[in-house]
Amino acid sequence: MTGPITDFSGSFGKPWQQFALGSFNADNVTTHETTGFTGPDTLNAKEAYMADAMLQYTATHDSLTVWWDRPDDAGAKRHYRVMVNGEMERETTVTHCTIRGLQPSQTYRVAVRLDADGSGRFHGLASVEARTTAVKRVIDVTQPPYYAVGDGRKLNTAAIQQALDNCDADSVVVIPAGTFLTGALRMHSHTDLVVSKDATLQGTTDPADYEPYIRSWFEGIEMNCLSSLINIGELDHDGPANVTDVTIRGEGAILSGGRELMRNVIDREKQRIRDGRSTAPAAVGRPDGDDTVPGRVRPRLINMSNASRVTIAGLTLGQSASWNVHMIYSDHIVTYGCTFRSKGVFNGDGWDPDSCEDCTIFDCAFETGDDAIAIKSGKNPEGNVINRPCRNIRIFDCRATFGFGITLGSEMSGGIANVRIWDCDMSSTSFGLEIKATRKRGGYVRDVRAYDSTFSHIQLHGVPYNDDGEDSGHVPEFEDMLFDNVRIEDRFPAASDARGKGRDIEVCGFDAEHPAHDITFRNLTIASTQPGDIDPNANGMGNIRLQFARDISFTGDCA
Known part of the structure; x- marks a missing residue:
């Protein structure tokens, strides 16, 4: 069934709306430009490009979701006011806001003002001319000519794929309840794919349903x-x-075959290796275990290769056979x-940008079998040769109730730079915030900033695992970080x-000639612990380890 939308509901932005991602180019400002400003309403575009807080947005036909960087002068008591056409929409302490009840195909001036210290004095921070979209035609996968059936038993791959193939810029594919x-x-x-409330797009547990093999990176x-x-996309x-310009959204769930699919893929690939039919490259050096090499061919939940301007919003995502x-x-x-859920899945990461640029995640919850978020850029020696860094990554207002936390590395041979983290709670994860590499990796991790967040640990160090691959001939660099x-x-x-326990804070370079350096901990608090609940060796400021480290500074207290 194809036709105009007349009635729908939703919380993050109603599920069958057209979706658009606003963009900014300092040399060619469009109606989707992002601007910063020093006065209440005016700004030169070139000045905007250099502003502390860049205001970005996505749009539906009756809503806008806007977000901005944490400004450098924002203190612990900061507040923001979000203004729409000069009227206050909302006051908030987080750096994002969804504005609802708007009209289709209309332009709205959205401005953000900052009270940096709770004094009640607000000043202009950023603004944007944001336009809602038109209403799209609906392609319902259960209607002719698709006839998908949501009974959890019929395989609907061909029907849903046909609907996606028929989707154009003026249409939206809808998975109903x-x-x-x-x-x-x-x-x-x-x-544009919408998974509606009470709908699940459910992957099977049969590896054959994920053929053909495609070129990827794991x-x-x-x-x-x-x-x-x-x-x-294609790699x-x-x-x-x-x-x-792809959107995946809704209030439903996208789930894969989870641990059962994981096991089925690994066992099948082991047989393919024995039969000489596997194309999985053999490990150079010592792999971590028997499942490492065959496990690298596992499908992910959502894979983007050479993609640009992709939005994923509002969904429950999980139970991938590996990374989500x-x-x-x-x-x-x-x-x-x-919400990301993959507890019990080996390598069950939540959100992994890998040699990517300008990627943002916010207002997400994690209960994962591995890292909530892992920032990567390839492994030695291939990652060094390809040399595509991961940079300009923003992570804010995210929280985890299980898993490893936020990780930079250990695959970082192409380099990682300009990472910003704020308003996150990773206290219920085993590592908190971990920056890691093996000595053979080469590459660098630099220009990392974390603000206004809680972590179970902060650890920068070398690790002994995931260490196959030829030596790059260079030692990784850890430098220029602020917490x-x-x-x-x-x-x-x-x-x-047990792997996640250890020092509250650890800053360790690789040797005296390759120290971790220029790392600052400012306004640091280390909380007291409850005996028996967590690592009994965690004992506040006495539980900090520095080794092969230079120009490291601390200010703070032990709670």
Whole structure:
């Protein structure tokens, strides 16, 4: 059934609306420009590009979601006012806001004002001319000519793929209430997929449903992997984006086959290796275990390769056979309002930008079997040769109730830079915030800033695992980092994962010639611990380890 939308509901932005991502180019400002300003309403575009807080947005036909960087002068008592056409929409302490009840195809001036210290004195921070979209036609996958069935038993891959193939910039594919079983799907440019409230797009547990194998990148190695549940773009480490402007959203769930699919893929790939049919590259050096090499061909939940301007919003995402949302050689990927669940899945990461630029995640919750978020850029020696860094990453207002926390590395041979984290709570994770590499990696991690957040630990160090691959010939660099107004509070049960326990703070370079350096902890608080609940060795300021470290400074207190 194809037709105009007349009635729908939703919380993050109603689920069957057209969706658009606002953009800014300092040399070619469009109606989607992002601006900063010093006065209440005016700004030169070139000055805007240099502003502390860049205001960005996504749009539906009756809502706008806006977000901005934490300004440098924002203190612990800061407040923001979001203004729409000069009238106050909302006062908030977080750096994002969804504005609802708007009219289609209308331009609104959205401005953000900042009270940096709770004094009640607000000044202009950023503004944007944001336009809502028109209403799209609906392609309902249960209607002719598709006839998908949401009974959790019928395989609907062909029907849903046909609907996606028929989607254009003026249409939206809708998964209505029900459980729709499917194998691998592919989305092209200018497609919009909505998974409605009480709907589940459910991946099977049969590896054959994720064929054909496609070129991908897993743990820093380009190789042939099974297709993911949702695939966007084709891998090309020398090329630009080949798929653009894709949206996946709604109030429903996208789930894969979880641990059962994971096990089925690994066991099948082991047999393929024995039969000489596997294309998985053999490990150079010592892999971590028997499942490491065959496990690298596992599908992800959503895979983006050479993609640009992709938005994922409002959904429950999880139970991938490995990483859940993985983007490779991609840019301007935005994820918000999502819940990630993959507890019990080996390598069950939540959100992984891999040699990507300008990626943002906010207002998301995690209960994962591995890292909530892992920032990567390839493994030695391939990552050093391809040399595509991961940079300009923003993580804010995210929280986790289980898993490893936020990680930079250990695949970082192409470099990681300009990472900003604020308003996050990773106290219930085993690692908190971890920056890691092996000595063979090469590459660098630099220009990292974390503000106004709680972590179970902050650890910068070398690790002994995931260490196969030829030596790059260079030692990784850890440098130029600031952790400001952060609290160390470990709420992760010690019995759950012994690997995550250890020093509250650890800053360790690789040797005297390759120290970690220029790292500042400012306004640091280390909370007291409850005996028996967490690591008994965690004992406040006495639980800081520095080794091969230079120009490290601390200010703070032990709570």
